[in-house]
Ligand SMILES: NC(=O)C1=CN([C@@H]2O[C@H](COP(=O)(O)OP(=O)(O)OC[C@H]3O[C@@H](n4cnc5c(N)ncnc54)[C@H](OP(=O)(O)O)[C@@H]3O)[C@@H](O)[C@H]2O)C=CC1
């Protein structure tokens with residue numbers, strides 16, 4: 294996939310501008326939010342196991358903290374750029390606002406291919422990154438978490454490094470830690486679980502329920518694999534999955550539990566024992582399914598690809614997978630239902646991070662069932678609020694296409710605006 298990353302930031306800003314307008318807010322709100330509060334850029338020198346020194350580049354973008362501390366994940370990816378990170382940080386401000394949680398938005402990144410590093414190198418890189426940013430993060434300042442190619446083990450190293458540097462035991466500075474180190478056990482699957490809850494809400498409302506609905510999942514990583522697992526649990530049938538190496542299609546249904554338990558399949562979905570295999574991850578975008586879950590990276594569903602998509606409902610597990618041009622093409626189809634936008638659909642991760650942070654701050658822990666229940670009801674409530682607002686906007690603007698993304702952005706930006714206004718910033 295060729296990623297046009299700067300394009301992602303550009304189109305996200307376009308949606309934001311429109312949202313400010315739709316919400317009837319002063320245009321200066323767009324000027325304020327189109328730039329982050331602060332960009333931290335750090336040098337990460339790493340001595341490789343073979344003795345060679347390499348220097349990586351890392352970022353932490355703190356976008357806006359009107360609603361609370363900056364919050365958002367850290368991505369390790371060889372193609373990540375500062376602009377991608379800025380787009381993702383803006384997305385976090387809006388996602389956290391829409392979710393109704395007490396956070397602003399931020400995002401971090403290191404330009405590295407972690408699959409090429411040994412465990413020792415990965416740990417050293419993660420600790421050096423924390424040394425670069427630790428003075429500007431904290432449980433009341435900025436709370437990072439995982440994103441693409443980062444995980445609870447990396448959070449454990451990071452929280453340990455932070456504690457060493459500050460001389461304090463501060464678990465609430467990072468979320469999605471291992472449960473043995475004050476993490477919440479739901480967090481590992483919460484984003485995918487939330488995506489499945491959103492698909493269920495949408496299917497119940499518009500498609501007669503999830504039962505036997507055919508599903509394709511693009512990107513079988515943390516978000517995609519658990520989204521596939523939970524949507525199957527809710528009664529749908531996952532028939533196609535992909536990752537960076539390729540895809541597998543089985544009209545009889547993929548055994549998601551088997552795939553989730555197999556390190557070989559998680560590494561490369563073509564190791565799945567049945568079905569038709571392809572070396573192209575994108576073939577599954579065009580499979581005849583009811584629901585498509587894009588759970589890999591941004592800019593996957595372009596206008597060109599949208600023309601051949603058959604799914605009626607798209608629930609965005611990834612951040613920024615559908616371009617606005619593609620969305621227009623999808624909505625022009627009579628049988629198309631909706632794109633449930635990223636800031637609504639994949640908020641399960643950060644909502645669960647919020648619950649873990651609350652647990653860490655008060656040293657009191659809920660059990661798994663109870664926390665999942667809390668997450669589920671916050672997600673369902675957010676779906677309903679956004680849908681009601683979407684209906685209102687469509688009634689108000691019958692002359693134009695108002696997407697659910699427009700509604701989600703407008704609702705989110707309203708809450709940020711109110712906080713900034715009350716604080717006297719704007
Ligand atoms: N983790 C979280 O809690 C949250 C993540 N997100 C977003 O969800 C998305 C996925 O994140 P996450 O699951 O954590 O990341 P992972 O690294 O766990 O998974 C990413 C998946 O996408 C696959 N992938 C990469 N490139 C392609 C491609 N060209 N075609 C098909 N699949 C591809 C990867 O395959 P391979 O393994 O082969 O590289 C992997 O299966 C990102 O957009 C992220 O920002 C959003 C909210 C929260």
Ligand SMILES: O=C(O)CCC(=O)C(=O)O
Pocket residue numbers: 364365366367388436437438439440468469612639640642643644646
């Ligand atoms: O839990 C978190 O803070 C990470 C969330 C995140 O990065 C995202 O939603 O994209």
